[in-house]
Amino acid sequence: MSGGAVASQPEGLLDGGVWFRVEEPGTASAVRRAAERLAADLAMPEKRVADLSIVAAEAAGNLVKHADQGTILVRAVRAADQAGVELIAVDSGPGMADVDRAIGDGHSTAGTLGIGLGAILRQASRWDLHSVPGRGTVLVVQVWPGVAPEPSWAAGLTRPLTGESVSGDACAVREIDGRRQMLVSDGLGHGGLAAAASHEAVRVFREAPAVPPAQMVELLHRALGHTRGAALAVAEADRESAVIRYAGLGNISGTVLAPDGSRRGMVSMPGIAGHQRRQVREYDYPLAPGAIVLMHSDGVVDRWNAADSPGLLIRTPAVIAATVLRDAGTRRDDAGVLVARFS
Structure with a gap:
């Protein structure tokens, strides 16, 4: 224990x-x-x-x-x-x-x-x-039924719009060829069709080869053409270079939170994966020791402030994600939060 x-x-x-x-x-x-x-x-x-x-x-x-x-x-x-x-x-x-x-x-x-x-x-x-x-x-x-596995470096939570039984938001993580990658997807609209779009994004993300975030977003854009589409973003930690690489389309927010509570937002480009996009761009951001990466859909407001929850940033990703969802998630939209710590 x-x-x-x-x-x-x-x-x-x-x-x-x-x-x-x-x-x-x-x-x-x-x-x-x-x-x-x-x-x-x-x-x-x-x-x-x-x-x-x-x-x-x-x-x-x-x-x-x-x-x-x-x-x-x-x-x-x-x-x-x-x-x-x-x-x-x-x-x-x-x-x-x-x-x-x-x-x-x-x-x-x-x-x-x-x-x-x-x-x-x-x-x-x-x-x-x-x-x-x-x-x-x-x-x-x-x-767990037996000995608990090693702790994970990431945790995600989704919650449907009030009145809906499924969420159009989805979170996924994977580790492939030494790359630790994160995905947050927000299917367009609500309900089953939105969920189907995000689940397709997760499927493609899981099965894709080890490619950088911008290439992954391009793959997802091409794959979602038969769905109603989604806002989505992919992040990858380069621990050797101490940077986080990030690419996104639409209203997915990404933030690097330093241990002292300071924050740096990451940039997503306008568009809807599967339907509309401009050039997909990938950006690098410094990843200080002890920093966490927070990604969320537009069902979570950006005005959330870590200073309102003293000591939160040293907790596990699951506790951080649940606290953000409680304090900043809206009931008028699907909400999804994904948190990762890389050091």
Whole structure:
């Protein structure tokens, strides 16, 4: 068991999972049942399914009792030789002033989420947590059937527009010939056709040869002609040269966030992959030690500020992505966030 080390999908589409808004005890029960069903589908051992059931019940129960605007994502996580279940619990308050104390003894004061944390973390394979008083808490927990795999360098989250069952946004990562590459795609519009466009972009991205970001965007543009099209961007870390290479079409935002919270935006060109494009251009940006790369669709507003969440940038990519989605994601659009740390 350890904090600060959450694994995610090693390659390809980052599992979208199912989001639950947790306000009533009945919803908490639905979260537990969904987690159990997913674990059974993944053929997890009965003992680990029982452990996961405790984690899901405690995490959802805490949101019902103590949180504001609580939501939980239930999704599969996969490694080369096994699959597990990840729960991401997000709320907008009241937060915890002393996380270490809450983790250490399950202590809770003033209605905060300390209650149940001990039970959750004892059953978890991996976990990470970030909490700010008055702003809320993000808890990421994974339960694996065996020994947890190595932590991933990236994590992505998507959430559909309110009222839709699927998201037109998709995130993917891959490592090929030493290249670590990221994709964020925002299918035009909403619903099934938007999702189909983004899933096609992910498929092509996964199967393409090892090419730089600009060439990858060109490949994706040609491949999406039979879909309604998408805004998309591809980033690649050159760790030897300490740069991030970036190319995009349409309203995908890319930012390099330094450990001190300073940020540098990356440039996408106007267009819609599959339908309209000008010349695709690739840009290089410095990648300082400890920096993270944040990419998101236009369902996440750019005014998000890391300074509002002290200590966030040292957390795992999954916790950072969930916090950005909570604080800057809109309910009037599909939203997708992808976060990577390369050093």
